Amino acid sequence: MANELDGRIALVTGASRGLGRDIAARLAAAGAAVALVDRKARWSEDFAQEIESAGGRAIALGCDVSDREALHAAFDAAVEALGGLDVVVNNAMWTRYAPVEQIEKESLDRMLGVxxxxxxxxxxxxxxxxxxRGGGAIVNIASVSARMGLPNAMVYCGIKAAVEGMTRSAAIELAPAGIRVNAVAPSTIATEGVRAMLDEAAFAARVASTPLGRLGETTDIAEAVLFFADSARSGFVTGQSLLVDGGISIALR
Structure with a gap:
């Protein structure tokens, strides 16, 4: 497999588990040195060692992404350790679902912060x-929920719609610097967390509502992120949000 990102340096937030972990793994497999940013460094330290053992380069950094000073310090540490920065994946998210009348201030503040x-x-x-460095690639993780209403997810849907808006605005502003900003918008992904959250009937219903007949896998999203990260593939693409949703957003079911 070609090492599309040889010599590139990437930083992924929320990188210790689930989607963020598989995105970081794919970028590392493509040849990038990867900074693994998560709320507690110990969550991603073992993962960094796995990447290093496989012949890659990685560093684990603890950081709450909602804290501006802490996140900027993590970027500083990543650049100092790895030598630069070419790709950033803003993946971290903290989610609590609740009916409109039961949304709590603490949950709202935390979701907006992250x-x-x-x-x-x-x-x-x-x-x-x-x-x-003359440019780079920023990839934000949005969601099909930015364009579809979901019950008990007013805050989540609003945040992901905001992510798409921020992506477009930043793309216009940063384009003269050669920085491309895009988003990947998944539907429900079959992570361990989703499988634990949905009972058998609910899981089957999600599958049945998807035209391609399955839920997405983290690898589906990681490949889309790699597309945007690789300037040879997407060097003339910016300000876009790519739906990776098995067709659910265009289906009437």
Missing amino acids: GIAGIVWGTQAAARYMRP
Whole structure:
């Protein structure tokens, strides 16, 4: 398999498990050195060692992405350790679902902090390091929920719609610096967390509502992220949100 990202340096937030972990693994497999940013470094330290043992380069960094100073410091540490920055994947998200009348201030503040402020601070820090290098790629993780209403998910749907809006705005602003900003918008992905959350009937219903007849896998999303990260594939693409949803967003079922 070609090493599309040989010599590139990537940073992935929320990288210790689930979707973020598989995105980081795919970028590492493509040849990138990877900074694994998660709320507690110990969550991603073993993963960094796995990447190193396989012949790659990785560093684990603990950081709450909603904290601007902490996230900027993590970027500083990544650049110092790995030598630069070419790709940033703003993946981290903290989610609590609740009916409209039961949304709590603490949950709202936390979701907004991670899901919106985290992307603002991550994009800000990425631009600071990518400008001197003549460009780079920022990939935000959005969701099909940005375009579809879901019950008990008012805040989540709103945040993911905001992610798409922020992606378009940042793409226009950063384009003169050669920085491309795009988003990947998954539908329900068959992670361990989703499987634990959905009972057998609910899981089957999600599958039945998807035209391609299955839920997405984390590898499906990781490949889409790699597309945007690789300038040879997507060097003339910016400000886009790619739906990776098995057709659910265009189906009437």
